[in-house]
Amino acid sequence: MSTSTSKPIAVVTGVAVAAVLLGVASYTATKPSSPGAQGSSTVAEVSADPAAGTYPELAAYARRDPADGLALGRADAPVVLIEYADFKCGYCGQFARETEPVLVEKYVENGTLRIEWRNFPIFGEESEAVARAAWAAGQQGRFWQFHAAAYAKGAKEKGYGKDRLVALAQEAGVPDAARFAEDADGTAAREAVGKDQAEGYELGAASTPSFLINGRPIAGAQPLETFTEAIEAAAEAATSAKAPGSPGAEGSPAAEGAAPSGAVR
Numbered sequence: 001m002s003t004s005t006s007k008p009i010a011v012v013t014g015v016a017v018a019a020v021l022l023g024v025a026s027y028t029a030t031k032p033s034s035p036g037a038q039g040s041s042t043v044a045e046v047s048a049d050p051a052a053g054t055y056p057e058l059a060a061y062a063r064r065d066p067a068d069g070l071a072l073g074r075a076d077a078p079v080v081l082i083e084y085a086d087f088k089c090g091y092c093g094q095f096a097r098e099t100e101p102v103l104v105e106k107y108v109e110n111g112t113l114r115i116e117w118r119n120f121p122i123f124g125e126e127s128e129a130v131a132r133a134a135w136a137a138g139q140q141g142r143f144w145q146f147h148a149a150a151y152a153k154g155a156k157e158k159g160y161g162k163d164r165l166v167a168l169a170q171e172a173g174v175p176d177a178a179r180f181a182e183d184a185d186g187t188a189a190r191e192a193v194g195k196d197q198a199e200g201y202e203l204g205a206a207s208t209p210s211f212l213i214n215g216r217p218i219a220g221a222q223p224l225e226t227f228t229e230a231i232e233a234a235a236e237a238a239t240s241a242k243a244p245g246s247p248g249a250e251g252s253p254a255a256e257g258a259a260p261s262g263a264v265r
Contacts, residue, residue, distance in 0.1 A: 070117040070119075084118045088124075090156065103115070
């Protein structure tokens with residue numbers, strides 16, 4: 001986020017409110033519950049109303065950088081899911097193996113959804129190391145292959161020591177091992193991971209995984225339906241916003257002179 005003090009008060013307030021919401025949701029989704037539960041259904045409940053539970057200013061957290069090696073899907077997709085996650089997080093692995101592939105097949109492949117990964121290491125030095133390694137794999141276009149290898153069933157139990165990270169890079173097909181090792185231990189990787197981590201804390205994420213879907217905070221490895229409902233509601237809202245004559249539509253009075261979508265960053 002920009003450090004400018006000229007940011008509109010409404011934006012700051014919205015971020016603060018969302019930070020509280022995401023923080024409470026993160027805690028509730030991961031506090032002790034009944035056996036087999038994945039978290040509270042109440043904090044992640046998604047309304048059929050596309051505007052309910054969303055904070056439009058938080059949509060600006062989507063970077064939409066076509067060169068982002070840690071993103072999947074079209075940069076101009078109407079819906080962006082931002083995921084704050086740790087490779088040592090069991091629930092993150094569950095989401096990666098069970099839910100994310102469905103979202104990719106159903107929404108990313110048809111251009112509706114873009115997924116942007118944010119490294120949010122919260123479990124110590126190994127978390128930091130594997131986050132940097134994942135970023136390094138991304139510099140060679142192999143982040144999502146590394147992501148799959150690192151989240152494969154049983155991978156977390158093997159740990160993420162130095163030799164293990166090299167093995168994961170090989171499994172992911174990272175072509176230049178020397179560059180990978182240099183990048184993973186370099187300043188740029190530390191800065192990139194630190195930026196993502198600071199963003200997550202700024203938003204009030206208290207656990208992993210935490211998500212933003214076009215400004216709607218969701219915490220925890222919630223059921224697939226939570227994500228599909230949120231994505232479809234966001235897609236509907238984006239379509240409505242582009243309809244002729246709607247507020248914010250191209251050529252409408254509301255759109256004329258409007259600030260760019262990333263102006264609050």
